[in-house]
């Protein structure tokens with residue numbers, strides 16, 4: 427992809443077929459389990475031209491070669507599957523519940539040793555690095571929106587010879603590009619902002635290290651966590667409007683976070699864009715935005731928070747994030763969510779609706795619940 431282009435342009439232009447007269451403008455949905463012999467791919471589990479188009483586009487946005495997977499968790503599992511038995515992984519003690527549960531089970535089974543740290547405490551993370559094989563950074567974290575000082579931590583880890591992988595699902599390349607800070611891998615739940623319409627489950631890993639790329643590609647081939655061509659095509663279609671969607675959602679999130687922080691029924695707002703947020707300064711130093719997820723706690727507990735989520739008319743009471751439609755949920759309704767997340771914490775994924783309509787819905791849900 428042409429380096430002159432901005433990210434908004436790349437999202438629209440990358441992953442297109444080579445222009446030829448009467449050739450298609452968009453890649454086809456390649457529904458083939460096998461291919462004519464003699465080529466570099468050979469079989470439907472090894473490669474697919476629709477995946478390649480999506481991989482080219484995500485790779486151009488993140489600045490690395492990319493592999494897409496059947497889900498974000500499949501991509502995460504592929505990364506951990508590369509680690510030799512007994513390797514040490516250092517990671518936050520708070521993050522996406524699926525990743526945390528997987529890491530806990532790998533730790534408990536003795537497959538790997540996991541060191542859990544407070545990722546917002548840069549010195550604590552650096553102190554845990556000696557002997558670490560992989561530093562896994564999710565930033566901002568799901569759902570408490572803690573921010574890791576990516577440039578400092580990645581540089582410290584590289585100096586000590588540790589691998590670094592960053593889950594960039596919440597921030598997206600609009601806000602930060604971990605490969606440009608020296609990370610080895612950047613991972614996405616493509617399900618969220620990149621695809622953006624709550625209609626596919628997909629994941630990706632991008633890297634600039636060719637040897638690592640081959641190992642991840644082999645892992646995908648052999649573990650078989652491949653995406654469907656239709657899902658890949660849908661994600662690429664969604665990606666065309668990624669920058670527009672994210673821009674809108676992020677600006678509404680900032681405004682809603684500000685108003686929530688002044689609401690009498692709210693006890694705490696978690697949003698790194700707020701000057702009062704403990705992560706604000708760290709975030710401001712290297713991020714170009716603060717994302718479109720806002721979490722908050724309300725007066726009361728689980729029952730009151732559930733009532734708020736159910737009382738909304740516009741915002742959907744559902745899990746997930748990153749779609750055009752706003753979603754919210756009480757995170758602790760999930761058994762897997764960490765007990766360190768407050769019972770009344772509601773995670774709001776701000777979509778692309780009119781911000782005043784969203785605020786009216788939030789105010790009325792808070793009032794009626």
Ligand SMILES: Cc1ncc(COP(=O)(O)O)c(C=O)c1O
Pocket residue numbers: 497498499500522524525564568593595596614615616617627628629746
């Ligand atoms: C930060 C983060 N990483 C990874 C995942 C897992 O992605 P998927 O649901 O696509 O498997 C999620 C899902 O919510 C997530 O929020």
